[in-house]
Amino acid sequence: MTEARPLIPAYPALARTYDADFKVDPAYRDTLPDLQNGPASLIIGARAAIQHVGISNFRLPIRYLTRAGGEITLETSVTGTVSLEADRKGINMSRIMRSFYAHSEHQFSLSVLEAAIEDYKSDLDALDARIQMRFSYPMRVASMRSGLSGWQYYDIAEELIERQGSRLRVMHLDYVYSSTCPCSLELSEHARETRSRLATPHSQRSIARLSMVMQGAERLWFEDVIEMCRRAVPTETQVMVKREDEQAFAELNAAHPIFVEDAVRAFAAELIADPRVGDFRVLASHQESLHSHDAVSLLTSGPTFAQNSLDPGTFAGLRA
Numbered sequence: 001m002t003e004a005r006p007l008i009p010a011y012p013a014l015a016r017t018y019d020a021d022f023k024v025d026p027a028y029r030d031t032l033p034d035l036q037n038g039p040a041s042l043i044i045g046a047r048a049a050i051q052h053v054g055i056s057n058f059r060l061p062i063r064y065l066t067r068a069g070g071e072i073t074l075e076t077s078v079t080g081t082v083s084l085e086a087d088r089k090g091i092n093m094s095r096i097m098r099s100f101y102a103h104s105e106h107q108f109s110l111s112v113l114e115a116a117i118e119d120y121k122s123d124l125d126a127l128d129a130r131i132q133m134r135f136s137y138p139m140r141v142a143s144m145r146s147g148l149s150g151w152q153y154y155d156i157a158e159e160l161i162e163r164q165g166s167r168l169r170v171m172h173l174d175y176v177y178s179s180t181c182p183c184s185l186e187l188s189e190h191a192r193e194t195r196s197r198l199a200t201p202h203s204q205r206s207i208a209r210l211s212m213v214m215q216g217a218e219r220l221w222f223e224d225v226i227e228m229c230r231r232a233v234p235t236e237t238q239v240m241v242k243r244e245d246e247q248a249f250a251e252l253n254a255a256h257p258i259f260v261e262d263a264v265r266a267f268a269a270e271l272i273a274d275p276r277v278g279d280f281r282v283l284a285s286h287q288e289s290l291h292s293h294d295a296v297s298l299l300t301s302g303p304t305f306a307q308n309s310l311d312p313g314t315f316a317g318l319r320a
Helices: 027-031 094-104 109-123 184-195 222-232 242-257 262-271
Strands: 050-065 071-084 131-142 149-163 166-180 204-216 277-287 295-301
Touching: 050 094, 050 109, 071 094, 071 109, 094 109, 109 131, 109 149, 109 204, 131 222, 149 222, 166 184, 166 222, 166 242, 166 262, 204 222, 204 262, 222 262, 262 277, 262 295
Parallel strands: none
Antiparallel strands: 050 071, 071 131, 131 149, 149 166, 166 204, 204 277, 277 295
16 A cells, blocks of 8 residues: 655745844854864865965955055955865855954055954964955056156055965066067168168067065065066056157167066066065066067076976966
8 A cells, every 4th residue: 555645844834034133142143053163074075284275356445555655545356365274174264354354444455464364373273374465556657758647557466475483475566568579670670771671670568477575674665666667677558648659659669679588687687686575586478469479488586486387377367
């Protein structure tokens, strides 16, 4: 004889309306499940330590000091990670965000990083931590001859790394410039001189990413690094341009033709000369108008940025 199945479910009917009046008290909160802080038996996969786990692209406004003595508030993308020991299931990632909100309204950039990383270590019981803040920093730039001016934006990241009790402060800055090929310039002049043929050397929008450890007590300002870049490679792309500016820029490029190898060495010379800079890395990509590929170069100094393996995204992330 077939057993009759009950028509009513074994569990009670659940309400399908949102309870806007429900209030959470401490006793109720204590009953909420917390799988991330569960026992090691809940770990999936290898019982292995994780070097970095956290959040990426958490955005909020952060205040930054300017070299001139003012301040500016910029939308900032935060990446925050901590280490995780092999016998721990996970971390409460909301604590990372709460740390930033707790400090961002009354402190500036690096001070926010310093305070937040202390919270990370205590709240998340982590040995190592890393926080990076990315933002676009505006500077007013004058045209070359017309008297106009416009806003140039620099992609910058500040990073604070704590590992095995030591702390590193790192700055990354992207600098966009025009690179005129020295070989192409000479070949163009050869065509003019020997065959009376009009020829133009090829030049292209190019980008360098300077990454540097900030050392010593004296502050390394964003403006300082931008000025280093301009001294090393003065052919920075222009914002506001009239005909006289375009002509001036053509003259400037002809006065400073540069291969990608020259570029990284020129940037390196500026970094080496500044006592506020420790270990550094310079990446450069000349995004060729002659070839279907880019010309790239990488130069490092010191162990912080030394690398044997070339990450697939190392140069792909450099887009001018």
